[in-house]
Amino acid sequence: MPKPSPAGRHPKARRPALLRELGRRLVAAREAAGLSLSELAQRADVSRRYLTDAEAGRANPTVLVLVRLARELGTTAAALIDVPTHARAEERIALVGLRGAGKTTVGRRLALALEVPFVELDAEVERQAGMALGKVFELHGAAGFHRFEAAALERVLARGERVVVATGGSIAEVPQTFERLLATCRTVWLTARPEEHFARVAGQGDLRPMEGRPRALDELVDLLDRRRALYGRCEQTVSTTDRSPDDVSSEILANLSRAGLGPDPD
Ligand SMILES: Nc1ncnc2c1ncn2[C@@H]1O[C@H](COP(=O)(O)OP(=O)(O)OP(=O)(O)O)[C@@H](O)[C@H]1O
Ligand SMILES: O=C(O)C1=C[C@@H](O)[C@@H](O)[C@H](O)C1
Ligand SMILES: [Mg+2]
Structure with a gap:
């Protein structure tokens, strides 16, 4: 669990998801009860400043404070903090990078740790096209592949579930699809x-997209150079x-x- 500052407040970047969710529920319950911040603070015997922090997910109220707040809000402490543990992995994570970056290997481990698909x-794409990736390129070209890829991403998003996604290396070169990925997933290069x-x-044993190219390594260097700035738009860059x-x-x-998502590291 991220440590609060000496003043007992959690800095924004390290605010635990549970406290942020508690804050959201406090605001919703207070507004539903028609109470102002000052009124609730007074009734629950906490300072207005403290309640402001709690509603912003910056404070970690004691059990007794929580019970007092819940009572004044006509609810229970349990209802305020009953957040399923896996809700902390509340977002989709997308792994991005060149072939061999480790997207599949690391993605499987992440999904296991987060207990998500x-x-x-x-x-x-292969499933949707009903053929191997090589054939997709052969029959539909790169543009066709990218159409399948965009549709595949939309299907994953439409499921609306938490998920770890390993993307294809060239997704960053398709502006519309990459923007969509950046907007809907926690992206990691x-x-x-x-x-x-x-x-x-x-x-x-599979050299796609370098297969049969005598200057394959040079081309890979160029490819990485070309994509570096695009991949670099991901939220995290991990070596x-x-x-x-x-x-x-x-x-x-x-x-x-640290960003308040995923499980606590300790
Ligand atoms: N630190 C590392 N993280 C991930 N994979 C690593 C690492 N070091 C070595 N590897 C190895 O790199 C190889 C390629 O990994 P992987 O297949 O996961 O890459 P990928 O990004 O999914 O590639 P592709 O785009 O071809 O699907 C695997 O054999 C994996 O074990
Ligand atoms: O880096 C690339 O250009 C590609 C990587 C593969 O994952 C496939 O998505 C496809 O072969 C293109
Ligand atoms: Mg892979």
Whole structure:
């Protein structure tokens, strides 16, 4: 659980999701009861400042304060804080990066840790198109692939559930789809050196999109250069160089937790 400052208030970036949700419920219950901040503060015997902090998710009220507030609001302390633990993983997480970045490997671990489904956007495209990715490119070209990709993303979003999504490496080059991803998911760019991308993909025996290209590594360097600024728009940038997938996954979870999302790291 993020530590409050000495004054007992949680700084914005480290405000736990439970306290933010409690704050939202306090505001809703107070407004439903037709009480002003001052009126509720007086009745529950807390300062107006404290109540303001609690409603903003900055304060961590004691059980006794919570009970007094709940009583004055005609509800119960339990109803105010009954937030399912997995609600802390309240957002969709999308992993972005070049082939071999570790999106699948890390994504599976993240999904397990957060107890949410894991979705592979490339696999969604294959399912929808009814053919392997290589065939999609062959028959429909890159533009066709990107149409399938945009539709696959919309299907994932339409499910409305928390999810970890591994995206295809070129999603960042399709402005409309990438904007949509950035707007709807907590995005994480997994980085590695070009040689690592190359070695990892080659190690898996599938060189798409470098297959049959004598200058494949140079092209990969160019590709990374071209996409760097786009990938860099993600909310988090996490290096996978010389690190284990578990390490990378833990860093992402810690970053999410610091932002008040995901599980607490400790
Ligand atoms: N720190 C790391 N994090 C993630 N994967 C790593 C790491 N170090 C090495 N790897 C390895 O890199 C390889 C490629 O990972 P993975 O298939 O998850 O990448 P990807 O981003 O999903 O690639 P693709 O775009 O081809 O689907 C795997 O064999 C994985 O074990
Ligand atoms: O980086 C890329 O350009 C691609 C990566 C793959 O995941 C596929 O989405 C496709 O082969 C394009
Ligand atoms: Mg993958």
